[in-house]
Amino acid sequence: MQLKALMECSFHDAVAAWNAGFQDYQVNLTMTVRPFLSRMVHEGLSPEYSFLAYDGDRPVGILLSGIVEHEEGKEAYNGGTAVDPDYRDKGVGYLLVKAALDKYEEEGADIATLEAISTNDRAIHMYEKHNYGIVDHLAMMGKKGERTKGDGTLRMAKLTNSQLDGIDFHDEDIPWQTRILHIKGAEAFAFYDDHLVGYTVITQAFGESGNRERVLIYQLEAADLNETSYASLLQTLYQEFPADHYSVVNIRKSHPLYEVLLQEGFETKIEQVWMKRKMNLT
Numbered sequence: 001m002q003l004k005a006l007m008e009c010s011f012h013d014a015v016a017a018w019n020a021g022f023q024d025y026q027v028n029l030t031m032t033v034r035p036f037l038s039r040m041v042h043e044g045l046s047p048e049y050s051f052l053a054y055d056g057d058r059p060v061g062i063l064l065s066g067i068v069e070h071e072e073g074k075e076a077y078n079g080g081t082a083v084d085p086d087y088r089d090k091g092v093g094y095l096l097v098k099a100a101l102d103k104y105e106e107e108g109a110d111i112a113t114l115e116a117i118s119t120n121d122r123a124i125h126m127y128e129k130h131n132y133g134i135v136d137h138l139a140m141m142g143k144k145g146e147r148t149k150g151d152g153t154l155r156m157a158k159l160t161n162s163q164l165d166g167i168d169f170h171d172e173d174i175p176w177q178t179r180i181l182h183i184k185g186a187e188a189f190a191f192y193d194d195h196l197v198g199y200t201v202i203t204q205a206f207g208e209s210g211n212r213e214r215v216l217i218y219q220l221e222a223a224d225l226n227e228t229s230y231a232s233l234l235q236t237l238y239q240e241f242p243a244d245h246y247s248v249v250n251i252r253k254s255h256p257l258y259e260v261l262l263q264e265g266f267e268t269k270i271e272q273v274w275m276k277r278k279m280n281l282t
Contacts, residue, residue, distance in 0.1 A: 001092065002054045003099050007047035009059070011037065017052055017059035021082020026117055027270065029080075042184040043177065044068055045079045049107070051099045053083075053092050060084040063096040065103070068181070070172050073110030076100075076279070077176040081114075081123065093123070097130050101277075109279050115175060115250065118271040132275040137253040138175060140270040141261055143246045152236025154197065159188040167199055169223050175250045175274055178218040186218065189240075191233050198222040198233045204241065212243045220248075220257055230260045250274075 006014055015036050022029040031039070039045070044066040053061035064079040078100060083092045104112050115138060116123045124134075161180060164170060167190075180186045180201050191198040201219040206212055217237070222229035238246075248266060251258050252274070 001060075001090075001095065003095060004052050004054065005048065006050035006052055006062075006064075009052045013052060013059040014050075014062060017062040017084070018080070018082055020060070020084040021062060022080075024085060025082075026119070038184075040064065043079055043182045044077075049076070049100065049103050051096050051103075053087075053096055055087065060087045061092040061096055063100050065100050066176070066182075067104065067107055067109055068179075072172045074108055075176070076104035076107070076109035076112045078112065078114035079176070088122075093126050094129065097126065101130060101279075105279055112277040112279060113176060114275050115177070115272040116275065118273050124273060124275075127275055127277075130277065132277040134273045135276050136274045138250040138272040138274050139248075139253055139258065139268045140272075141248040141251060141266040141268050143261075143264065143266045152232060152234075152239045154191045154193055154232060154236040156189045156191055156236060156240050159190050159199065161188065163190075164188040164199060164201070167196070169221065170199070171219070171221055174219065175252075178250050180218070183218055191222075191236060196223065197229065200233065200237060202237075202241070204243075212241065214245045214247065215241050215243045217246065217248045218250075225256055227256050227260050227263075230257045231263075234260060234264060 011033050015033050018036065019030040045064045046066055049065035049067055051063050052059050061083040063081045065076060066079060067074065067076045081093055081096055101112065118137065164180065176182060180188060183203060185203045186201055188199060188201050190196055199221055200217060203216045204212055205214040220233055222233055248261060251261065
């Protein structure tokens with residue numbers, strides 16, 4: 001078995017390994033080269049920190065990574081580990097994760113993070129062998145049905161990325177895929193009463209006729225961390241962005257918003273574990 005940095009390999013090999021490894025996954029993640037490259041760019045993943053496993057000329061495993069620096073320190077993110085079903089239980093995934101962690105160490109990362117489907121016991125156990133630990137549970141949630149009409153009383157204003165970063169209660173300790181820099185087409189908005197009371201990061205999807213079909217919520221934070229405040233933000237969001245469907249991406253189940261979403265009729269579609277590992281353990 002040979003490991004190579006993705007920057008030394010072809011993207012056709014990378015996609016072949018990705019599609020083989022995710023062919024029986026709970027969520028359909030198979031793709032062609034173009035969307036694969038687009039995903040890497042928008043999610044901040046780098047060929048320099050990513051690895052392929054080969055058996056001879058056959059690509060049989062892949063791990064994608066990115067590294068970013070923010071207020072919490074230098075974070076390394078595992079954006080997906082996949083192993084061909086013919087090569088599972090042979091240590092391929094273990095070797096890929098070890099290679100990635102060695103690279104994170106070399107790059108001076110402070111923390112390594114990832115998400116895994118909560119029912120994927122094999123993967124979770126492997127990550128735990130590498131000293132990752134579960135810090136929270138995440139839910140992908142959705143609310144279907146007729147167009148929702150909110151009764152919010154707040155006003156909203158668009159934010160630049162720097163304005164978002166400057167909010168004193170801006171939460172930096174969030175899953176990688178919910179960070180605005182890693183979301184294609186993301187927009188940030190502030191909520192005001194007589195002062196700033198919250199913010200959100202969303203994307204919007206429109207139909208052919210121009211109607212807003214879907215709003216995806218990646219972040220929704222209130223200055224006051226209580227359910228009443230989050231309910232008010234949500235009602236204002238409904239009012240300002242009426243849509244046929246609302247989705248919430250990777251909400252932490254320990255977050256007060258989670259209970260509000262359940263009360264609002266949101267249903268959980270996918271559950272994941274959020275795992276972290278402190279670097280420089282030795």
